[in-house]
Amino acid sequence: MTKVQPRLAEFMPYRLSVASNAVSNRIAADYKARFGVNVPEWRVMAVLGDVGALTQRQLVGATFMDKVAVNRACKVLADRGLVARSPNDSDGRSHLLELTDSGREMHGQIMPLALRLEAQLLECLTAAEQRSLRKILDKLFAQVRDSDRD
Amino acid sequence: MTKVQPRLAEFMPYRLSVASNAVSNRIAADYKARFGVNVPEWRVMAVLGDVGALTQRQLVGATFMDKVAVNRACKVLADRGLVARSPNDSDGRSHLLELTDSGREMHGQIMPLALRLEAQLLECLTAAEQRSLRKILDKLFAQVRDSDRD
DNA sequence: TTGCTTCGGTTGCCAGTGTAACCGTCTCGG
DNA sequence: CCGAGACGGTTACACTGGCAACCGAAGCAA
Numbered sequence: 091m092t093k094v095q096p097r098l099a100e101f102m103p104y105r106l107s108v109a110s111n112a113v114s115n116r117i118a119a120d121y122k123a124r125f126g127v128n129v130p131e132w133r134v135m136a137v138l139g140d141v142g143a144l145t146q147r148q149l150v151g152a153t154f155m156d157k158v159a160v161n162r163a164c165k166v167l168a169d170r171g172l173v174a175r176s177p178n179d180s181d182g183r184s185h186l187l188e189l190t191d192s193g194r195e196m197h198g199q200i201m202p203l204a205l206r207l208e209a210q211l212l213e214c215l216t217a218a219e220q221r222s223l224r225k226i227l228d229k230l231f232a233q234v235r236d237s238d239r240d
Numbered sequence: 241m242t243k244v245q246p247r248l249a250e251f252m253p254y255r256l257s258v259a260s261n262a263v264s265n266r267i268a269a270d271y272k273a274r275f276g277v278n279v280p281e282w283r284v285m286a287v288l289g290d291v292g293a294l295t296q297r298q299l300v301g302a303t304f305m306d307k308v309a310v311n312r313a314c315k316v317l318a319d320r321g322l323v324a325r326s327p328n329d330s331d332g333r334s335h336l337l338e339l340t341d342s343g344r345e346m347h348g349q350i351m352p353l354a355l356r357l358e359a360q361l362l363e364c365l366t367a368a369e370q371r372s373l374r375k376i377l378d379k380l381f382a383q384v385r386d387s388d389r390d
Numbered sequence: 391t392t393g394c395t396t397c398g399g400t401t402g403c404c405a406g407t408g409t410a411a412c413c414g415t416c417t418c419g420g
Numbered sequence: 421c422c423g424a425g426a427c428g429g430t431t432a433c434a435c436t437g438g439c440a441a442c443c444g445a446a447g448c449a450a
Contacts, residue, residue, distance in 0.1 A: 098286045098303065102358055102373070103263050108304050109377040110260035112384040113253050128436085129257075136248045147398060153248065154258050156438060161399065183398045183445045208252055214383040215376060222372050223252070226365060227259040233364040234262040278406080297428060306408065311429065333415045333428045 106230075117207050125200055130155055130163040132200065135189065138173060139197035143188040145178060172196060256380075267357050275350055280305055280313040282350065285339070288323060289347035293338040295328060322346060 098104055118129050127135065133153045138144060141152070149160045164187055167173040172193035175185040189197055212220055248254055268279050277285065283303045288294060294302070299310045314337055317323040322343035325335040339347055362370055 097290055098283060101286075101354065102362060102370075103267050104283070105374065105377045105381075106260045107264050109381040109384075110256045112381050114257050116384045116387070117253050130437090133248060133254070136251075140247055145398075150398095157399075158401090158439085159437070161401095162437090165400095181398080181446075185399090204251065210387065211380065211383060212252060214379045219372065219376050219379075220252075222369065223376050224255065226369050226373050226376075227255045229364045229369075230361065231255075231259040231262050233361060234259075234266045237266070237360065280406090295428080307429075308409085308431090309407070311431095312406095315430095331416075331428080335429090 113211060117204075117211075120203070120207060121200075124203065125196060127167075127200075128163075130159045131167055132204075134160065134163045134167060134187075135172065135193065135197055135200060136204070138187060138189050139194065139201065143176070143186040145181075145184040145186060147184060149187070167193070263361060267354075267361075270353070270357060271350075274353065275346060277317075277350075278313075280309045281317055282354075284310065284313045284317060284337075285322065285343065285347055285350060286354070288337060288339050289344065289351070293326070293336040295331075295334040295336060297334060299337070317343070 114129065121127050121129065121132050125132075130153075133155065134149055137149060137152045144152070146157065146160050146164060149155075149164070150157045153160065155163075164173060164175075168175060168187075171190055173187050174190050174193075175187055178184045178186050215223065264279065271277050271279065271282050275282075280303075283305065284299055287299060287302045291302070296307065296310050296314060299305075299314070300307050303310065305313075314323060314325075318325060318337075321340055323337050324340050324343075325337055328334045328336050365373065
């Protein structure tokens with residue numbers, strides 16, 4: 091407790107932010123360069139290709155993105171003909187979003203790329219570290235979610 | 241390799257981003273509410289209070305922020321009287337930035353808060369996990385930094 | 391049915407961030 | 421010296437992401 095000031099470089103939230111941003115930027119640049127999509131758009135495509143037709147509301151739940159972000163991503167993807175809106179019979183307020191043929195084709199190219207990038211990123215970690223990271227991130231996220239009071 | 245689509249939720253960069261953003265937003269809101277500073281401003285104050293007088297160039301190296309971000313943060317802090325610019329005798333292009341008395345006082349309040357927030361965040365992790373996280377984040381960051389080719 | 395509330399979605403606005411161009415100073419070769 | 425290029429810092433501009441207000445449809449109570 092003498093004079094050993096805590097250095098910024100030792101501050102965990104700072105490290106987390108720096109590492110996460112570096113990873114995100116790197117991957118986002120690849121997506122953008124190869125497919126012309128940004129991260130929100132990529133997330134929407136990934137989920138739609140995985141799960142099938144969803145409403146924007148469901149996409150919000152699946153991606154942890156803001157509803158506005160989801161809306162914008164869907165709009166861009168629809169304009170590019172990668173997803174199609176079909177009316178939702180059970181609720182006139184929303185539409186069902188689904189990949190078109192060309193959207194499904196891009197999804198088929200994008201997911202392997204994503205897995206390659208992930209593998210490339212994680213190759214510097216041992217299998218135990220990868221498992222550990224997964225667990226730790228979940229814990230941290232839950233911890234923040236829970237501490238809404240105080 | 242049958243039909244097990246990789247779900248977005250299993251994608252590590254996605255998890256990293258979600259967790260990191262949650263942590264950052266939570267902490268940033270606290271800084272803003274209690275001291276009226278944003279993250280870049282907080283980082284500059286933390287470094288200046290720790291190291292002493294620095295140029296903006298040195299702050300860029302110490303915080304991994306863009307030089308524009310550093311400049312803006314310094315401008316705001318200077319306008320609020322928290323840091324002072326003194327001429328740099330050895331280089332007329334830059335100034336030395338240093339905490340003022342009131343800046344030092346705020347630093348004395350802000351760092352304990354930062355440590356409390358960090359402790360509160362990390363309390364959901366074991367000591368081993370905390371060490372592991374530190375190591376993993378460093379590895380990931382280095383990995384991204386290195387893979388600028390490809 | 392009518393009226394109120396909730397909800398999905400959309401739009402507009404604002405803060406934060408990155409990029410690019412620019413200015414004054416330094417450095418170094420000639 | 422002096423001129424070209426590098427560099428620290430600053431400004432202007434474009435882009436991104438989030439919040440808040442708003443709109444139309446659905447749910448529900450009376």
